[in-house]
Amino acid sequence: MRTIVILALSLMPLVTFCQRLDQDRLDVLSEKYAKSSFPMLKxxxxxxxxxLYPKDIEKNVRWCEEVFASRGFSLTRIETEIAPLLLAERKVKKAKKTVLIYLQVDGQPVDTTRWFQENPYKPVLKKQGASGDWEEIPWSNIENYEDDWRVFARSASDAKGPVAMFLAALDALAAEKLEPNYNIKVIMDFEEELGSPRLPGAVKAHSELLKCDMLIIFDGPRHITNKPTLTFGARGIATIALTTYGPVVPQHSGHFGNYAPNPALGLSKLLASMKDDNGLVTLPGFYDGIAIDTETEKILRVVPDDEDEIQNRLQLGSIDKVGSYYQEAMQYPSLNIRGMQSGWINEKVRTIVPAWAKAEIDVRLVLESDPERLIGLIKKHVEDKGYYLTESLPTKEERMTNEKVATFNYEVSYGAFRTDFSSEVGTWLRKALKNAFGEAPIMKRTSGGSIPISPFVTTLGVPAVGVPTVNQDNNQHSPNENLRLGNYREGIKTMMAILAEKL
Structure with missing residues (x-):
């Protein structure tokens, strides 16, 4: 672990504790600093x-060190086996509270062939044409942007956009010669899209360094209405890699079809047996421990979802029946096939019996479910279907002495978390957002997506709340990820309001 301390003295003189900024002033400042920060965002x-590319991640780490140091933060690299975590800290005299802020800096891999631009790492500005297609416009036009214009680039929404919003909000307060009345610690994660495999150990080893009173997560999309939102929990995630086997090498389907068992068919039947036609997991006990009581039902029903709109946006003729509505569905663990592969398709298609078939599965976890128990249920189900399981490529002996052979590997990335609406951090954030937007924010009990927050909650013993800012339809994790510029401006406004709210 190494520490860099740089004091940006030019930002510090004559500052006073924040006075709550009214809505009009927040609007003016957020508009001004959205425009001035567009070059930084780009x-x-x-x-x-x-x-997956540590040299590129190092460039991001150094960029973050430079921009936070120039804003009066001390920087500490929390070294791990591969990529470090980066802690930025700024103390305030006589502060009684310390707020830890989580920012994600890494992004999903890219498939450049599916992006409608030259390079996913070369941001482009687009507006929607009359036909509904997104048309590129010169970046220089961004000075006169419209709210519905978008910046297309990898991590525009997930989650470099919020990083730039936070820095712009800090700049706006500094220009007003205001500062929060609490200490700020910012933890930056550079392996979130890999499941933050080294984060739990780092939090445990450096718990004193990360000590705080509460945690804010600037990540994720707002509610589908695009209104200010707070999320008080998130599901955790575990992953499974399941591979079935046929002939040791692909075989001609004319010569060996009807003779060599097809692993793709076997895998398809195995996966299909895990769920019924209503989308419910068939494994006995998978949903044990989850109950939606009357109070929880009230909390879920307050979220202003339009079920027809959600289905229309996804173009769905039917939905799974795990819950009777969207918010209820998010309260249960899920079993999802996130990808499958076997043989070749499209222009590379071949008339063969494949040698293997592989499925990648993710299991979303809720607070009431034990991840090891759920993984155990899935593993037992595979074994009950007659499969001999290995953890590595099966040997010739294993293949020939067992009718069905599969490899089964899994990893529990992190668990779920949930914070009470009435917690100190929840009450404080609700006040800040109501002041900024003139109405109470939408409050969600659980977000469907997963973020690596449970190690902070369990190790540090602090409550956590997510403050999402980006547009719901941002294509995160997919080609053509984008950030709506109206959300960028309002994200800056949101973060300014939080920084200015006394704690």
Whole structure:
């Protein structure tokens, strides 16, 4: 672990504790600092950030060190086996509270063939044409942007956009010679899209360094209405890699079809047996421990979802029946096939019996469910279907002495978390957002997506709340990820309001 301390003295003189900024002033400042920070946003989005490439991640770490140090933060690299975590800290005299802020800097891998632009790491500005297609416009037009214009780039929404919003909000307060009345710690994660495999150990080893009173997560999309939102929990995630086997090498389907068992068919039947036609997991006990009581039902029903709109946006003729409505469905663990592969398709298609078939599965976890128990249920189900399981490529002996052979590997990335609406951090954030937007924010009990927050909650013993800012239809994790510029401006406004709210 190494520490860098740089004091940006030019930002510090004559500052006073924040006075609550009214709505009109927040609007003026957020508009001004959205425009002035667009070059910074473009610069940040131009740095490749796939966590599978450590050299690129190092560029992101250094960029973050520079911009936070120039804003009066002390920087500490929390070294791990591969990519570090980065802690930025700024103390305030006589502060009684410390707020830890989580920011994600890495992004999903890219498939450049499916992006409608030259390079996913070369941000482009687009507006929607009359036909509904997104048309590129010169970046220089961003000075006169419209709210519905978008910046397309990898991590525009997930989650470099919020990083730039936070820095712009800090700049706005500094220009007003205001500062929060609490200490700020910012933890930056550069392996979130890999499941933050080294984060739990780092939090445990450096719990004193990360000590705080509460945690805010600037990540994720707002409610589908695009109104200010707070999320008080998130599901955790575990992953499974399941591979079935046929002939040791692919065989001619004319010569060996009807003779060599097809592993793709076997895998398809195995996966199909895990769920019924209503989308419910068939494994006995998978949903044990989850109950939606009357109080929880009230909390879920307050969220202003339009079920017809959700289905229309997804173009769905039917939905799974795990819950009777969207918010209820998010309260249960899920079993999802996130990808499958076997043989070849499209222009590379071949008339063969494949040698293997592989499925990648993710299991979303809720607070009431034990991840090891759920994984155990899935593993037992595979075994009950007659499969002999290995953890590595099966040997010739294993293949020939068992009718069905599969490899089964899994990883529990992190668990779920949930914070009470009435907690100190929840009450404080609700006040800040109501002041900024003139109405109470939408409050969600659980977000469907997963973020690696449970190690902070369980190790540090602090409550956590998510403050999402980006547009719901941002294509995160997919090609053509984008950030709506109206959300960018309102994200800055949101973060300014929080920084200015006394704690």
């Amino acid at each position: 610069e940040l989005l131009s740095i490749p950030n796939d966590a």
